[in-house]
Amino acid sequence: MAAASAAAGREAPASATRRGRRRKRGSIRWGKTPRKAPPPPPGPGSSSSPRGGVDTPAAPATTLPAGALVEVRVDGAGFRGVWFEATVVSYAPARGPRTPARYAVTYAHLLDDADGGELQEHFAPTHVRPRPPPHSPSDGDGDGSFPPRFHLHDVVEAFHHDGWWSGIVVSAPDSPDPRASVTVAFPLTREVIPFPPRVVRPRRDYVDGAWVPSRSVVVVRPTHAVRVYKAGDKVEVGRERDVYGYSWFPATIAKAVDDLSYIVEYFDLEEEGDGGGGPGKATEYLHWSFIRPAVEHLPRESEFQLGPGAAVEAYCDGAWSPGVVSRVIGDGEFEVSVAGKKAEQLVAKVVELLKPQYKWNGKQWKIVIPKVIQ
Structure with missing residues (x-):
């Protein structure tokens, strides 16, 4: 637990949990969203990226005093770089490699579940920054209007469930209108949510004492490199x-x-x-x-043989669904067991609609070991 907390830039409190931290946001749909949580991203050691590990922001150049209004970044599962508003309580400088510098802060909007009082936690200086200034003429269209005028695919942060979550704009009014909604999409939860413009802000990074526009939405990076795609792939x-x-x-x-x-x-x-x-x-x-x-696999005969027990993907209604061959129906036709959301499905497929089942970890493919049919 200590290692995980250090990686997140904070120390977990002994008896406190965050009230109001929720991964789900309540959503509308842009395209098609999953009906249940998808498999989690591959863990350390199973992915591949131009840069590995957490994208750690630079610490403020000067120590922030007690009482300073700040934001703290939480990188744990379900948050992945969300900024929460807080106030500095104290600062403890480093006392050696095993005792790094830490800020103690109290959250502005989160309470201690134990007694309903202020929730206090400790963060590394790299995960504490001053609160961003209000909207300025450099934001949005640069005309100084409020709310700022957003454009399609602008990188933004939306205030939701007590924190600032990163996403992109997928719909915005043509002109500044406090009554209109700005719709933001979030890549990790696949949710698309309309927000009042007053709770959406351009995403910015605090670098060398200045605020600069951010070009990235996802800030917590995999441990190793992952495949990078380009338009048209x-x-x-x-x-x-x-x-x-x-x-x-x-x-x-x-x-x-x-x-x-x-x-x-x-x-x-x-x-x-x-x-x-x-x-x-x-x-x-x-x-x-x-x-x-999208890859066509050609496994060796020693790795894959199409028959009972073979792990396959069957083409069903426009998509490839993992399954296991249960029996041979006839020449070039097989019965495949596919695990549906509510029940197992048995589908009959010709060989052209079947392919070996592989797992992708962000960098490499690995064939799924066939099951033995009793």
């Missing part, structure tokens, strides 16, 4: 389905927002298009862990 996108479980849809990278998150487009046979009568085109903003390259 053919990929597959994972999403949960009621009937066929977690499945992979053929997709195309529409835009790289940063090197860890992307806007993708794909067709969903469960959704009707705008004109009706055909598959709907889904557009989503996604974290890299929901994406894999």
Whole structure:
């Protein structure tokens, strides 16, 4: 636990938990969202990136005094770089490699679950910064208007569940209007939420005592390098389905927002298009862990043989669904067991609609070991 807390830039309190910290935000849908939590991103040692580990911000050049209004960054699971407003209580300088410098802060909007009082925690200086100044003419369109005028795919932060969460704008009014909504998409939760403009701000980083526009949404990086995509790349996108479980849809990278998150487009046979009568085109903003390259695998005969017990992916209603061959039906046709959300599904597939099942960890493929049919 100590190592995990240090990696997050804070020390966990002995008896306090954060009230109000919730991963879910309550959502509307932009494209198609999963109906249950997707598999977690690969852990340390199973991914690949131009830079590894947490993207650690620079510590403020000067020590922040007691009473200073600040923001603190939480990198733990479910938060991944969310900034929470706080006030500095004290600062303890480093006393050697095993006793690093730490700020003690109290949160502005979070309470101690134990007694309902102020929640105090400790953070590394790299995860404490002054609160950003109010909107200025350099934000948005640069006309000094409030609320700022946002544009499609602007990198922003939205105040939600007591913290500032990173995302991109997917819909905004053409002119500043405090009554209109700014809709923001979040890559880790796949949620798309409309916000009042007053709780959305351009995302900025505090560098050498100055605030500069940020070009990245995802700040907590995998331990190792992961595959980087570019616009036009053919990929597959994972999403949960009621009937066929977690499945992979053929997709195309529409835009790289940063090197860890992307806007993708794909067709969903469960959704009707705008004109009706055909598959709907889904557009989503996604974290890299929901994406894999579109690759045709040619395993060695010693690795894969199509027959009972073979781990495969079956093409079902527009997407590839993992399953296991249960029996041979006839020449070139197989019965496959697919784990649906509510029940197992048995589907009959010809060999052209089956392929070996592989796992992608962000960098490498690994074939799934076949199961033994008794």
